Amino acid sequence: MKKLMAFIILYSFLWILCTFVILCSSTQAQWYKPYGSYQWEDAQVQRLTYDHFWNWMVGLDIDDNDKLYLFYTEMSVWDSVGHVYRNKLLFMTKESGGEWSQPEVIDTSRKIVYSRSSAVIGVDPKSHVIHIVYSSYPRYNDTLYYTNSNLPDWEFVKIDSLGPEQYQKYFSLAMAFDTLGNVHLVWNVEFSSIGYSWYKVMYANNSTGEWIKQQISPPIWLGYGGSGPSYLAVQKNGTAHIVYNGDVGSDLGFYVRNDSLNSQNWTTDTVPKPSRLLYAYWVEPIAIDTSDKVHLLTEGCIEEDCVWPGMTRTFYYYKQAEDTLWQGPETLPDTTFGARLRIDQLLTDEEGIPYASYFFSSNEVYFTDRRQGVWQKPYRLVGWNGVVGEQLWAEDFRFVLDSQGRGWGAFEGGYLDFMGCVDSIEIFSLTSCSSVQDTLEDQKILNFSLFQNYPNPFNSSTIISYETKKAEKITLKIYDILGREVRQLVNTSQRPGPYKVIWDGKDNNGKEVASGIYFYQLRGGNYKENRKLVLIK
Structure with missing residues (x-):
């Protein structure tokens, strides 16, 4: 008995000690910097929310000025059957070279459903207009609403509604833009019939000033399950391309496209x-x-x-x-x-x-x-330590690429309390602190300018231009995508003025390099800037 009591006391002491060590750990969220990754060079994880709510990612977008737009919802209501709903949609922006703005609220008069699949947000890269579509919950996400940043006070208008005759709901919203300024949408409608679940795929665009809706799939049998996502992409002229899954348990997917904007002539094939x-x-x-x-x-x-x-x-x-x-x-x-x-x-x-x-199922994000x-x-790319009291997952990762090919990401990170329960879900960003655009302030101070090479892509030779307004030692080098030096073009002190250098597509040994993507880097004092070029033979 004494041995048993001693064992219990020792075990309890070790358990308390272990818990203390875990809770007192100061390790932070991990970012695994990939070797030779230009997209995520010098990127850092930054926590953006501190409100201790359950925040969920809705979208991340970028315009042609490399301005970032991040959208998320904040939990505010539980209904009588345990569903979580939100009536507060928030967004923040990040100008090229600047910091993230404070969150702004888009307060909807109707509740936004908990599911990530019940809302979609996009930013037209040319006009910079923000477009939002979501399904509401007056009964069971049975109404589809639309607004944009040009409407006064984000006024929401109804664009579709489901009938009351059978259980129905919206699922899997997707949005895309053409170069004509039109917004394209795809969504699934799940419904019950003859004792089973089914879904159909719907498409709409606003090219005529009104939302023209078309059903582009027959009813698809789901058994007792739910539909997976349907995906949308749009060509410049407004031709829509959509893929969706077939009956549950089948090995078929379907690829659908129309032949022009607003055409009702849809061609359907099985996915390869x-x-x-x-x-x-x-x-x-x-x-x-x-x-x-x-x-x-x-x-x-x-x-x-x-x-x-x-x-x-x-x-x-x-x-x-x-x-x-x-x-x-x-x-x-x-x-x-x-x-x-x-x-x-x-x-x-x-x-x-x-x-x-x-x-990945271990709550990590991979990139390729x-x-x-x-x-x-x-x-x-992003992963967590799994320590109680710290971030435990990187869920719903979204990324965009800027005009220089740099990656910008955002995701949810969860925290557990002492009892192992979810305490809050916060929003994080994975952003580069030294992208080409982020060096603009240094460029103004140090009076250097590096311009895009011409022609690009090029075949035999290309011209790289730059300008310096102060005397400085200048280096201009070519690197491959793994960060290895290929060619040193300039390494000398230069007087203020414009300069042009020709790269003939050869390395430091005079050998022609292979076709592919390369980077040229200009250095002068504390100034450094990179740009991308493409060699095609």
């Missing part, structure tokens, strides 16, 4: 599939690059990997060729990280290079790109 036999297959995000080429990701698993504990997923990439036929599939490497892995976003840059972010002509091994 790999040749290997798959037990389940789903669509992932679709994107359109600056050349109007379509990029698509899909997800599949074989039978033994579709169930617990494996839950392993493989992701596939397709791109449309000139004849609109799909090229692929290309398997994304090392995507078998574990359960509940998903791809959150697919974006393309000004050169048409795709980028994707992953969410196809800059070298093939998809690279995903690297961990």
Whole structure:
């Protein structure tokens, strides 16, 4: 008995000591800086909210002036059956080279539903107008509302409503813009019929001044489950491209597009599939690059990997060729990280290079790109220590690319209290502190200017121009995407004035370099600026 009591006392002491050590730890949220990653060079995690509410990401966007727009909702109401709703939508902005603004409230007269899939927000990159669509909860998210930043006091107008004859709700809203200034929307409508759940896919745009709605799918059987997301991308002329999943348990996805803006002539095909036999297959995000080429990701698993504990997923990439036929599939490497892995976003840059972010079941974010002509091994971008009292996850990560190709991200981070319960969910940003635009203040002080090379892309040679208004030692170097020096073009003291340097596409040894993306860097005193160039042979 004495030995047992001694063991209990010792065990209790060790448990208290361990708890004290954990709670007194001062480690912070982890950002795993990827080697050679230009997109996230010098990025830092910054906590943006301190209100100790449950804050949820709604969207992150960027305009053509590299101004950032971040939107989130704040929990405010619980209903009688335990659903969480919000009637407060907030946003903050970050000018290029500036700091995040204080949150501004868009107070809606109707409650915003808890689900992330019940609201979508976008910023027209040309006009900089903010557009918001969300489904409300007077009964059960059965009304769709729209507003934009040009309307007085964010006045919301009803654009669609569901009938009372059967259980119905909106799900999976998506928004995109064409270069004509039109807003395009896609959403799912889930409903019950003959004892089962179903859904249909709807499309609308506001090109005529009113929202023209079209149903673009037949009813799709869900059994007793819910629908997955439908994805939207729009070409410059307003042609819409949409992908959505087929019946639950099937291995089919569907790709739908119309032939022009407001056309009701929709073409439907099955989404391309790999040749290997798959037990389940789903669509992932679709994107359109600056050349109007379509990029698509899909997800599949074989039978033994579709169930617990494996839950392993493989992701596939397709791109449309000139004849609109799909090229692929290309398997994304090392995507078998574990359960509940998903791809959150697919974006393309000004050169048409795709980028994707992953969410892993250990609450970590991974990032990858196809800059070298093939998809690279995903690297961990944001993760947490898992210590009680600290951030425990990086949920709903969103990212954008600025005009220089730099990455800017935002996400939710959760905190647990002493009892292990969620205390608050805060909003964080992952932003670069030394992007090209952030060096503008230094540029004004030090009187240096670095200009975009011409031509770009180039074949045999290109001209790099810069200007200095003070005498200084100047270096101008070319680097590859891994940060390795390729060519030193200037390394001398120079008088004030404009300068032009020609790079002939050769390295320091006089050998021609391969086609691809390179960076040129100008240094003078404490001034440093980078720009991107593309060599095509």
